[in-house]
Amino acid sequence: MEEFALIMRHEDGKKVASPEQIQTWMKQTMDWIGGIAAQNKFVSGTGLPFDDARTVLAKNSGKVVTNGPFGEIKETIGGLIVIKAGSVEEAVEFAKGCPVLQGEGNSVEVRKIARKDGMH
Amino acid sequence: MNKTELIPHLFRTEYRKIVSVLCKRFGFDQIETAEDIASDTFLTASQAWSLNNIPPNPVAWLYNVAKNKAKNHLHRNNLFDSKIAPDLKNGSLLKTEMEIDLSPQNINDSQLQMMFAICHPSIPSASQIGLSLRILCGFGIEEIADAFLTNKETINKRLFRAKEKLREEKIKIEFPGEAEINQRLETVLTTIYLLFSEGYYSVSQNTTIRKDLCFEAIRLCNMLVENQTTNKPEVNALLSLMCFHASRFDARVDKNGEPVLYDEQNTDLWDPDLISRGAYFLNYSATGNKISKYHLEAAIAYWNTQKEDTKEKWENILQLYNQLLQVEYSPVAALNRTFALSKANGKEEAIREAEKLNLSNDHFYFMLLGELYTGIDTDKARQNFNKALLLAKTGNDKKAIQNKLNKLS
Amino acid sequence: MEDFLLVYRTDYSAMPKATPDQAEAMTKRWMDWIAGLNAQNKLVDRGNRLEPTTGKVVKPSNVVTNGPYAEIKEAIGGYSIIKARSYEEAIEIAKGCPILSVGGNVEVREISNL
Numbered sequence: 256m257e258e259f260a261l262i263m264r265h266e267d268g269k270k271v272a273s274p275e276q277i278q279t280w281m282k283q284t285m286d287w288i289g290g291i292a293a294q295n296k297f298v299s300g301t302g303l304p305f306d307d308a309r310t311v312l313a314k315n316s317g318k319v320v321t322n323g324p325f326g327e328i329k330e331t332i333g334g335l336i337v338i339k340a341g342s343v344e345e346a347v348e349f350a351k352g353c354p355v356l357q358g359e360g361n362s363v364e365v366r367k368i369a370r371k372d373g374m375h
Numbered sequence: 376m377n378k379t380e381l382i383p384h385l386f387r388t389e390y391r392k393i394v395s396v397l398c399k400r401f402g403f404d405q406i407e408t409a410e411d412i413a414s415d416t417f418l419t420a421s422q423a424w425s426l427n428n429i430p431p432n433p434v435a436w437l438y439n440v441a442k443n444k445a446k447n448h449l450h451r452n453n454l455f456d457s458k459i460a461p462d463l464k465n466g467s468l469l470k471t472e473m474e475i476d477l478s479p480q481n482i483n484d485s486q487l488q489m490m491f492a493i494c495h496p497s498i499p500s501a502s503q504i505g506l507s508l509r510i511l512c513g514f515g516i517e518e519i520a521d522a523f524l525t526n527k528e529t530i531n532k533r534l535f536r537a538k539e540k541l542r543e544e545k546i547k548i549e550f551p552g553e554a555e556i557n558q559r560l561e562t563v564l565t566t567i568y569l570l571f572s573e574g575y576y577s578v579s580q581n582t583t584i585r586k587d588l589c590f591e592a593i594r595l596c597n598m599l600v601e602n603q604t605t606n607k608p609e610v611n612a613l614l615s616l617m618c619f620h621a622s623r624f625d626a627r628v629d630k631n632g633e634p635v636l637y638d639e640q641n642t643d644l645w646d647p648d649l650i651s652r653g654a655y656f657l658n659y660s661a662t663g664n665k666i667s668k669y670h671l672e673a674a675i676a677y678w679n680t681q682k683e684d685t686k687e688k689w690e691n692i693l694q695l696y697n698q699l700l701q702v703e704y705s706p707v708a709a710l711n712r713t714f715a716l717s718k719a720n721g722k723e724e725a726i727r728e729a730e731k732l733n734l735s736n737d738h739f740y741f742m743l744l745g746e747l748y749t750g751i752d753t754d755k756a757r758q759n760f761n762k763a764l765l766l767a768k769t770g771n772d773k774k775a776i777q778n779k780l781n782k783l784s
Numbered sequence: 785m786e787d788f789l790l791v792y793r794t795d796y797s798a799m800p801k802a803t804p805d806q807a808e809a810m811t812k813r814w815m816d817w818i819a820g821l822n823a824q825n826k827l828v829d830r831g832n833r834l835e836p837t838t839g840k841v842v843k844p845s846n847v848v849t850n851g852p853y854a855e856i857k858e859a860i861g862g863y864s865i866i867k868a869r870s871y872e873e874a875i876e877i878a879k880g881c882p883i884l885s886v887g888g889n890v891e892v893r894e895i896s897n898l
Contacts, residue, residue, distance in 0.1 A: 262853070262860065282694075286720070289697030290728050293709040297701055299829065301865070312890055318832050328857065332893065335863065337832065343840060350842040357844070361795065362844065364853040365840040366860070369833040 256339050258368040259346035260299055263353060264330040266363040283354035284334070291338055291349055300336025330360065343367065379430065382421050389434060390417065390513035393441045395485040396477055398510070399548050400445075402490070410510075412448060416441040442475045474754050485548075486511060487602055490595065492548045495541065502537035503566045504573065508536060522573055522584050550604060560605060564613050564669070567592050571617050575624075586624060593617050600656070611660035612669035617674035618653035623648040631706040634771055635777045642682050650680050671699040673712075689718035706734050710743050720749050738766035738776070745779060757783055785865050787828055787895040788874040792856040792881065794888030796836045808839040821866060826877060831864035857888065865895070 291297045333355060342348040342367060352365040390413050419440055420433075430436040432769045501523075508514040508522070525547045551559040574588025596614040599605040625746035626644035629635050657673050675695045678688050696712035709732055717725030726747045734740035741763035748756035760780045767773045800809065821827040834858065839851025852859040861883065868874040871894065878890040 258832070260832060260863075264853070285694055285697045286716070289693070289700055289712060289716075290731070291711050292697065292700030292704060293728065294731055295704045295709070297704070300701070301787075332891070334643075335789065343838075347840050347848055348840055350840075351846055353842075356842065357845055361844065362853065363842040364851055364860075365842065366834040366852060367838055369835045369862075 256341060257346075258337055259340055260364075260366045260368060261336050261338060261346070261350050261353065262332060262364040263334040263355045263361070264364065265333045265355050265358055266330060280354055287352055287354055290338060290352070291336075296339045296349070298337040298339060301334060330362065337368065338363065364371065381433065382417065382424070385420075385433060385437065386417055387513045387765065389437055389509050390414075391486065392482045393437070393477070394510050394513075395489045396475060396482055397441070397445060398489055399485040400475060402548065403538070403546060406510075406538050406542075410446060412441060412444045415444055438477045442477065445475045467726070483598070483602075487598060487605070488548045488550060490563055491551055492541065492546050492638050494559075494566040495544070496562050497544045497546070498537045498540045500566060500569055502533050502540075503562075504570050505530060505533050506537050507566060507570060507589070507595070508532065508588075511595060514587075518584060521637055522577065522588060524577075556604065557607075560599075560607065560610070563599070564596075564609065567596050568613060568669075569616075570595075571620075575620055582628065589617070589621050589624065593621065600659075608660045608663045608665070609667040609669050611656045612667060612673045615653045615656035615660055616669055616673035616676050618649045619673065619680055622649035622653065629747060633774075636775070637679070645680070653677065653680070666698070666702075668699060668702045671695050671702065675699070684718070686719065689715050693719040706737055706740075709734070710737075710739055713743060714746075717747055722751055726751070736766065738763045738768075738772065741766065742776060742779070745776075749779075749783065785869060787865055787867050788871075789893045789895070790831075790864050790866060790874075790878055790881070790890040791860055791894055792862045792864075792883045793891065794883055794886060794890060795857040795863050796859060796861070797857070810882065811834075813885075817880055817882055818858065820880075821864075821877065826866050826868065827864070829865035829869050831862060833862040834859060834860060859879070863887065 288297065288300060338346060338349055340349065346365050350365050353363045355361045355363060384689055393413040393416065394409050397412055398406055401409055416437055420437060424430070424433075461571065490507070490511060493510060494503050498506075505519055505523075508519050509516070514522075516527050516530050516534075520527050523530065550556070571589055571592035574585040574590075574592065577585055577588075586770075593614065596610060596617065599610045600614055622645050623637075623640065626640040626642070627635055635641075653673070654677065657677055660670055660673065675692055678692050678695070681688055693712065693715040696708055696715055700708050700712060713725055713729045713732065716728060726744075729747055732740060741759045745756050745759035745763060748759060757780065760776055760783070764773060764776045764780070767776055818827065818830055834852075837852070839853070841849050841851045841853050843849070866874060868875055868877060871892065874892050874894075878892050881890050883890065
């Protein structure tokens with residue numbers, strides 16, 4: 256059993272979704288996570304708000320703080336959960352069930368958790 | 376109450392108070408002494424009261440006798456030499472040092488402190504429950520053995536080892552400090568909940584004992600709620616949850632002693648007083664910003680007191696189970712969540728989710744699958760009920776499954 | 785007090801390969817920083833380091849490509865969760881992160897309680 260981080264990305268929710276759609280999306284996400292938890296494969300995880308991010312960048316001249324989620328790309332991180340799976344393929348199967356994928360241009364990144372080596 | 380009932384009744388209510396105060400006073404080193412003095416007091420009472428009349432104030436009588444026996448013990452033993460004689464020499468010993476304080480305040484404080492001392496992570500939880508039943512609840516060894524479906528020797532051994540461990544670890548009988556209290560409270564709450572579950576779910580046939588276990592757990596939790604230091608949100612949540620469950624106690628078993636499933640229970644037998652107490656504590660638990668598993672279970676238990684089959688009820692229960700499973704997984708929660716899913720999102724989705732659960736040693740799992748397939752695919756329903764039948768252990772469970780099979784054809 | 789997610793990113797392809805001594809020194813800096821947050825009672829979850837060069841990206845219609853997510857040069861290397869009274873305080877905390885000294889960056893996101 257390994258642990259994998261599932262990182263959900265979507266376009267800025269405020270622009271594309273009405274409050275009702277957001278409610279529906281939240282229920283679907285909770286049901287999706289609940290389904291993973293019911294299989295005893297859930298480790299930890301969180302949902303995030305759609306706006307109000309700050310980024311700290313390191314530049315030669317010192318540290319700079321910019322507003323907004325990271326990068327010039329449209330997609331921002333909408334959530335991050337950690338699950339247990341026997342392989343990256345199995346983790347990918349879980350990821351396929353994520354409601355965020357109903358939106359074109361959205362994605363779920365699947366990354367293996369590095370073995371504890373003191374970095375964290 | 377007549378003479379023959381009085382002593383056992385008083386034993387149940389007063390033994391633990393006397394033992395707690397004496398334990399607190401003498402320390403864990405002398406826990407057997409505390410128990411001996413308490414038992415001795417009741418022996419004296421039963422002899423004296425059978426010869427004479429019951430005294431006008433039996434509790435005060437018991438307390439007086441217990442105090443005197445304790446003082447005699449202090450006089451006669453090393454306790455005197457090592458703990459009191461030095462003070463006497465200095466002349467600083469006040470008369471009150473020899474007194475045993477059996478005021479309501481000290482009784483309460485001592486019991487709470489004993490609760491924390493007994494529910495200590497260094498001893499196994501079965502021992503914590505056993506000791507709690509003995510010292511905090513005044514249960515007899517026989518009664519404890521009956522509740523655990525074991526024998527007196529096992530219980531005696533278990534309690535003996537537990538007391539040894541507590542002595543070795545030099546566990547102090549006092550309130551934990553502010554920094555420690557949340558962590559220690561966690562252990563206490565786990566023990567109380569296990570105690571409750573023993574009564575609620577146990578297969579022991581003795582319904583009286585089982586009800587007693589539940590109500591003792593509720594009483595202990597009440598003590599925590601009534602004390603400012605321990606009156607935390609999760610304590611109120613646990614109390615709420617136990618009240619809700621206990622409200623259905625009488626409806627869960629029919630007059631032949633057979634279990635009655637939730638759907639078929641006579642709601643007239645649900646205790647409205649316990650339900651409103653549950654709601655009262657649920658409200659009080661809604662403070663602070665941490666959601667414990669007790670909060671979630673209490674909220675689910677609240678919804679289960681609403682008999683009407685509304686979409687709102689099942690959607691709420693589903694979301695609560697979604698959260699509960701993230702906090703702590705259990706096969707029971709997984710199955711209950713899947714059932715709620717079938718009511719909220721429909722059977723097809725629930726079947727897909729259920730097939731992923733793979734709880735293949737659990738007859739409840741196959742019963743659920745059977746339920747879900749009923750009305751959708753009769754063959755699959757039958758297959759699953761049959762699997763359940765093979766795995767079921769008790770006669771009652773087999774009967775319940777057979778009923779479902781019969782209804783299919 | 786709110787919870788904040790800190791996401792650590794860096795361009796792994798641009799990082800020079802570290803010698804064992806350098807790697808050890810970096811590890812120590814991370815451990816000290818995290819331990820410091822813990823001592824200040826600001827750490828909620830130590831989080832995780834992610835394996836830097838492997839992964840998958842799942843897109844709609846069951847499209848699966850190799851990861852890490854690479855629309856941009858910088859990949860996510862890890863994350864932690866801290867608590868702070870405000871975004872300003874969380875940012876101050878993030879400024880102490882060792883990844884900034886190797887050209888990486890930290891994204892700070894307030895976590896909503898569902």
